[in-house]
Amino acid sequence: MRLILQKLVLAFMHLWLWWSSSIHVDAADDSLNPGDTFNSSSQLYSKSRNYFLDFYSLLSGGEFFTYLAIQNAHDNTIVWDANKEQSVHQNDAVLSLNFSGVLKIEYPSVNKPIILYSPPQPINNTVATLLDTGNFVLQHLHSNGTTTLLWQSFDYPTNTLIPTMKLGVNHKTGHRWLLFSYLTEGRATPGGFSLEWEPKGQELMIRRRGKVCWKSGKLRNNRFEHIPEDAQGVLNYSIVSNGNEDSFSFTSTNENITYFWSLSDTGRLYYDDKEGYVARADLCYGYNNTDGGCQRWQDIPKCRIPGDVFTKKSLYPNYENVTYEENENISHSDCEAACWSNCNCSGFKELYTDGSGCRFYQWNSSKDYIVDGTVSGEDFYVLENKRNIIPHHHGTKGWIWISTVIATTLLIICALILCLAIKKRKHVLQEKKRKEMTLMEDFGNDLNKKHGLKVLDYSLVVAATNEFSSENKLGQGGFGPVYKGTLPTGEEVAIKRLARSSAQGIVEFKNELTLICELQHMNLVQLLGCCIHEEEKILIYEYMPNKSLDFYLFEDGTRSKLLDWNKRFSIIQGIAQGLLYLHKYSRLKVIHRDLKASNILLDENMNPKISDFGMARMFTQQDSISNTNKVVGTYGYMSPEYAMEGVFSTKSDVYSFGVLLLEIVTGRKNTSFYDDDHPLNLVGHVWELWKDDKYFELVDPSLNEVFDHEEVQRCIHIGLLCVEHYANDRPTMSNIILMLTSKSEIVSLPQIPAFYVQRNHCFYSRNDYFY
Ligand SMILES: *[C@@H]1O[C@H](CO)[C@@H](O)[C@H](O)[C@H]1NC(C)=O
Ligand SMILES: *[C@@H]1O[C@H](CO)[C@@H](O)[C@H](O)[C@H]1NC(C)=O
Ligand SMILES: *[C@@H]1O[C@H](CO)[C@@H](O)[C@H](O)[C@H]1NC(C)=O
Ligand SMILES: *[C@@H]1O[C@H](CO)[C@@H](O)[C@H](O)[C@H]1NC(C)=O
Ligand SMILES: *[C@@H]1O[C@H](CO)[C@@H](O)[C@H](O)[C@H]1NC(C)=O
Ligand SMILES: *[C@@H]1O[C@H](CO)[C@@H](O)[C@H](O)[C@H]1NC(C)=O
Ligand SMILES: *[C@@H]1O[C@H](CO)[C@@H](O)[C@H](O)[C@H]1NC(C)=O
Ligand SMILES: *[C@@H]1O[C@H](CO)[C@@H](O)[C@H](O)[C@H]1NC(C)=O
Ligand SMILES: *[C@@H]1O[C@H](CO)[C@@H](O)[C@H](O)[C@H]1NC(C)=O
Ligand SMILES: *[C@@H]1O[C@H](CO)[C@@H](O)[C@H](O)[C@H]1NC(C)=O
Numbered sequence: 001m002r003l004i005l006q007k008l009v010l011a012f013m014h015l016w017l018w019w020s021s022s023i024h025v026d027a028a029d030d031s032l033n034p035g036d037t038f039n040s041s042s043q044l045y046s047k048s049r050n051y052f053l054d055f056y057s058l059l060s061g062g063e064f065f066t067y068l069a070i071q072n073a074h075d076n077t078i079v080w081d082a083n084k085e086q087s088v089h090q091n092d093a094v095l096s097l098n099f100s101g102v103l104k105i106e107y108p109s110v111n112k113p114i115i116l117y118s119p120p121q122p123i124n125n126t127v128a129t130l131l132d133t134g135n136f137v138l139q140h141l142h143s144n145g146t147t148t149l150l151w152q153s154f155d156y157p158t159n160t161l162i163p164t165m166k167l168g169v170n171h172k173t174g175h176r177w178l179l180f181s182y183l184t185e186g187r188a189t190p191g192g193f194s195l196e197w198e199p200k201g202q203e204l205m206i207r208r209r210g211k212v213c214w215k216s217g218k219l220r221n222n223r224f225e226h227i228p229e230d231a232q233g234v235l236n237y238s239i240v241s242n243g244n245e246d247s248f249s250f251t252s253t254n255e256n257i258t259y260f261w262s263l264s265d266t267g268r269l270y271y272d273d274k275e276g277y278v279a280r281a282d283l284c285y286g287y288n289n290t291d292g293g294c295q296r297w298q299d300i301p302k303c304r305i306p307g308d309v310f311t312k313k314s315l316y317p318n319y320e321n322v323t324y325e326e327n328e329n330i331s332h333s334d335c336e337a338a339c340w341s342n343c344n345c346s347g348f349k350e351l352y353t354d355g356s357g358c359r360f361y362q363w364n365s366s367k368d369y370i371v372d373g374t375v376s377g378e379d380f381y382v383l384e385n386k387r388n389i390i391p392h393h394h395g396t397k398g399w400i401w402i403s404t405v406i407a408t409t410l411l412i413i414c415a416l417i418l419c420l421a422i423k424k425r426k427h428v429l430q431e432k433k434r435k436e437m438t439l440m441e442d443f444g445n446d447l448n449k450k451h452g453l454k455v456l457d458y459s460l461v462v463a464a465t466n467e468f469s470s471e472n473k474l475g476q477g478g479f480g481p482v483y484k485g486t487l488p489t490g491e492e493v494a495i496k497r498l499a500r501s502s503a504q505g506i507v508e509f510k511n512e513l514t515l516i517c518e519l520q521h522m523n524l525v526q527l528l529g530c531c532i533h534e535e536e537k538i539l540i541y542e543y544m545p546n547k548s549l550d551f552y553l554f555e556d557g558t559r560s561k562l563l564d565w566n567k568r569f570s571i572i573q574g575i576a577q578g579l580l581y582l583h584k585y586s587r588l589k590v591i592h593r594d595l596k597a598s599n600i601l602l603d604e605n606m607n608p609k610i611s612d613f614g615m616a617r618m619f620t621q622q623d624s625i626s627n628t629n630k631v632v633g634t635y636g637y638m639s640p641e642y643a644m645e646g647v648f649s650t651k652s653d654v655y656s657f658g659v660l661l662l663e664i665v666t667g668r669k670n671t672s673f674y675d676d677d678h679p680l681n682l683v684g685h686v687w688e689l690w691k692d693d694k695y696f697e698l699v700d701p702s703l704n705e706v707f708d709h710e711e712v713q714r715c716i717h718i719g720l721l722c723v724e725h726y727a728n729d730r731p732t733m734s735n736i737i738l739m740l741t742s743k744s745e746i747v748s749l750p751q752i753p754a755f756y757v758q759r760n761h762c763f764y765s766r767n768d769y770f771y
C-alpha cells in the first residue's frame with residue numbers, strides 16, 4: 001500500500017534514494033549514546049539489519065510530512081512513526097539523546113522539541129537501541145552491568161502491528177496499547193479507526209471514532225473466527241492475562257517471512273502489501289452482525305436500508321444544497337459516517353487533495369447529477385443500494401421473456417410520455433421563465449446579504465459604460481466583452497457582459513456566483529458585484545489600470561522593457577500563489593482551465609491577478625449536457641489530456657502555467673513561434689536549447705542580459721517540468737512554489753515535453769497522435 005504511495009512521490013524519492021545509497025552515517029551502529037545526534041542523513045540499523053530508523057517524508061496534498069520512522073528493511077514498510085501527532089521538516093529535524101537521558105526530536109523552525117522520553121530525574125548512563133524485533137528502546141545502564149527499560153516504541157504503536165508487539169492494557173501503569181489508523185494515506189496523524197484487544201471477550205475489535213464496527217470472534221485452536229485463514233496461516237498467537245497485563249501479540253512460525261498487520265485510513269486491516277485482508281471494517285454499515293465480524297448498531301437511521309453502500313463514482317452534480325465539513329483533521333471515513341447518518345445526504349466528495357475534509361451533496365434521484373468522467377473527472381462517493389442490483393435467479397428463457405415484456409411496456413410508456421411532453425413543452429418553457437424571474441429577485445437580496453456582493457441596477461451599468469460604447473471596451477474575454485465603467489461614486493470597475501448565448505439558468509448562475517464570491521486572494525481579481533436583466537448576465541470586477549500581461553510581454557518596444565527580471569520573477573511567483581489558492585486553499589477546488597498571459601491582469605504596482613477564474617467551469621456545466629466534446633480554453637496553453645480527451649484536472653492548469661512561465665522568461669508567445677529554420681513551438685524550442693545547455697539564449701532580449709542566472713535556470717527547469725506529457729509527471733502548485741522559493745537544486749529532470757514538434761515531423765510527445 002505505502003509502496004504505491006512511495007512510487008507517487010517521485011521527485012522526493014529520487015532525493016531519498018540518493019541519500020540512502022550514498023550516506024550511511026550511523027549504519028554500522030544500532031544505538032545512540034548520550035550526546036549523539038541523528039539527522040535526516042542518518043540511519044540506524046538493527047543488529048541483523050531487519051529494521052532501520054530514519055527520517056522519512058511523505059508527500060500528501062502537496063505538502064511534505066516528515067516523520068522519524070522505523071521501516072522494515074526488506075520491503076520498506078513503515079512500522080512505526082515517532083512524531084505522528086506533529087510532522088517535522090526534513091532538512092532541519094534532529095533526534096538526540098542528551099546527558100540527562102532525554103530522547104527528543106528538535107527542529108529549529110519550531111521552538112518546542114518533541115519529547116519522546118524524559119526521565120523524572122536526570123540519568124546520565126542511557127542508551128537508545130533499535131532491536132531486531134523492530135522495537136526502539138531506551139535503557140538505563142547500571143554500574144553493576146544490568147539494565148532497566150525506560151521507554152520503548154512498542155508502547156506507542158502507530159498503525160502497524162509486528163511480531164511480539166502487544167495490544168491490550170498494562171494494569172500496573174494503566175497504559176493501553178492500541179493501533180490507530182493514519183488520518184489519510186499520507187498523514188500519520190491518528191485517524192478514524194483503532195484496533196484494540198478486548199480482554200473480557202478475548203477478541204480483537206476495530207472501532208471507528210469509538211464505535212465498535214468489527215470483532216474478530218473468539219480465539220479457538222489458535223484461530224479467530226472472523227479472520228480469513230490466509231491472513232492467520234503462519235501466526236502463533238500469544239495471549240497474556242494476569243495481574244500485570246492483559247495483552248495480545250503474535251509471532252510468525254516462519255521467521256523468514258516478514259509479517260505485519262496494518263490498519264488503513266479507510267478501516268481495512270491489511271496483512272501485507274499484497275492487499276490481503278485481516279478485516280474490512282470499511283464494509284461494516286451496522287446492519288448485520290453476520291458478515292465477517294461486522295457489528296450491528298442500534299442507531300441506524302430509518303432512511304438507510306440494508307444494502308445501502310457508498311460507491312465511488314466520477315460525476316458532476318447539480319450544485320444545489322451543498323454543505324461542507326471543512327476540517328483537515330477529519331478523514332474519509334468520518335465523511336462517510338456523517339453522510340450515512342444524515343438522511344439528507346446523498347453522497348460526498350473529499351474537500352482537500354490529501355483526502356481529508358468533506359463536501360456533502362443532496363439530490364433526489366440520479367437525475368440530479370451527470371455521470372461523466374470526461375466532464376469533471378472528480379470522484380464522488382454516492383450512497384446506492386447494492387442489494388437491488390443483485391441479479392435474480394430466473395431461468396435464462398424466462399428472463400428473456402420478462403425482459404421483453406418490460407421493454408415493450410417501457411417503450412409504450414415512453415411514447416406516451418413523449419407525446420405529452422411535446423404538448424406541454426411550450427407551456428413548461430414559459431413557466432420556467434416566470435419562475436426564473438421570481439428566483440432572480442430573491443437571488444439579489446440573498447447575494448447581497450450573505451456575501452456582501454453588490455447587485456447593481458441595469459440602468460446604472462448602462463450609464464457606467466456609456467451604453468456599452470466601443471470606447472469603453474477593454475477587450476474580449478472568453479465569455480463576452482469587458483468594458484471599463486465608472487460608477488456614480490467615482491469608483492472604476494471592469495464590467496463583463498456574459499454572452500447571451502449561454503444557456504445557463506439563474507440557479508446555476510447564482511451557485512457559480514456564490515462560489516466565486518468566496519474566492520479571495522491578493523493574486524485573484526476580486527468580483528465586486530453583478531447585475532441581471534432579462535437575458536443579460538453581467539459581472540463587475542475591480543478595475544486593473546495596468547491591463548494584462550500580454551500587453552507588455554509580447555511587444556518588442558518600450559513596454560516589454562518595463563518588465564525587468566525582478567518584476568517578472570515576482571509576477572511568476574504571484575501567479576503561482578494565486579493558482580495554489582484556487583487549487584488548494586479555497587473552499588472549493590477550482591480549476592481555471594484558461595490560464596494565459598491575457599488573463600493575468602496587473603494592478604498599479606504591477607502585481608499579477610488571475611482573472612476569468614471559475615468562469616470556464618461555469619459554462620461547461622451547461623455545455624457538457626449538449627456537447628461533452630466541447631473543450632473550453634486556448635490552444636497552445638492546453639494540456640494534451642485536456643485538448644485531446646477533454647479530461648481536466650489541476651495538472652492541466654499546471655501545464656498552462658508552465659507555458660506561461662516560459663513565455664514570461666522568453667518574451668515569446670508559445671503559439672506564434674515559428675520561423676523557417678525552426679518549425680518548433682516555444683515549448684519545443686526551449687526543450688531543444690535546454691538539451692544543448694544553451695538555455696540562456698532563450699531569455700528575452702528586452703532584459704539586456706540583466707538577470708539572475710540561477711533564477712532564470714530554475715524557472716526554465718520548472719517550466720519544462722510543468723509541460724510534461726503525463727499529468728502525473730507534472731509537479732503540483734505547492735511543489736512549484738517550493739521549487740521557486742528554495743535555493744536547493746531541483747532533483748527531477750524534465751523529459752521531452754508534450755506537443756513537441758520536431759523539424760519536419762509532427763509528433764505528439766511519446767505517443768503517435770497528431771496534433
Ligand atoms: C547531518 O549531520 C552531519 C554531521 O553532524 C552533517 O555533516 C550533515 O550536514 C547533516 N545533514 C543535514 C541534512 O543536516
Ligand atoms: C536535555 O534536554 C532537556 C529537554 O530539552 C533539557 O531540559 C536538559 O537540560 C538537557 N540536558 C542536558 C544535559 O543538556
Ligand atoms: C555523564 O557521563 C559522561 C561519561 O560517562 C561524563 O563525561 C559526563 O561528565 C557525565 N555527565 C554528568 C552530568 O554527570
Ligand atoms: C544493579 O543496580 C541497580 C541500581 O543500582 C539495582 O536496582 C539492581 O537491583 C542491581 N542489580 C543487581 C543484579 O545487582
Ligand atoms: C507458539 O508460541 C509459543 C510460545 O509463545 C511456543 O511455545 C510454541 O512452540 C509456538 N508454536 C509454534 C507452532 O511455533
Ligand atoms: C529460513 O531461511 C534460512 C536460510 O535461507 C533457512 O536455513 C531456514 O530453514 C529458513 N527457515 C524456515 C522456517 O523456512
Ligand atoms: C445479514 O447478512 C446475511 C448474509 O449476507 C443475509 O442473508 C441477511 O439477510 C442479513 N441480515 C440482515 C438483518 O440484514
Ligand atoms: C435545497 O434547500 C432548500 C431550502 O433549504 C429546499 O427548499 C430545496 O428543496 C433543497 N433542494 C434540494 C435539491 O434538496
Ligand atoms: C487539526 O489538529 C491540529 C493538531 O491536533 C490542530 O493544531 C489544528 O488546529 C486542527 N485543525 C482543525 C481545522 O481543527
Ligand atoms: C434535512 O432537510 C430538511 C428539509 O430540507 C430539514 O428540515 C432537516 O433539518 C434536514 N435534516 C438534517 C439532519 O440536516
Ligand SMILES: *[C@@H]1O[C@H](CO)[C@@H](O)[C@H](O)[C@H]1NC(C)=O
Nearest residue numbers: 318320362363364365367368
Ligand atoms: C428534490 O425534491 C424537492 C421536493 O420534491 C424539490 O423541491 C427539489 O427541487 C428537488 N431537487 C432537485 C435537485 O431536483
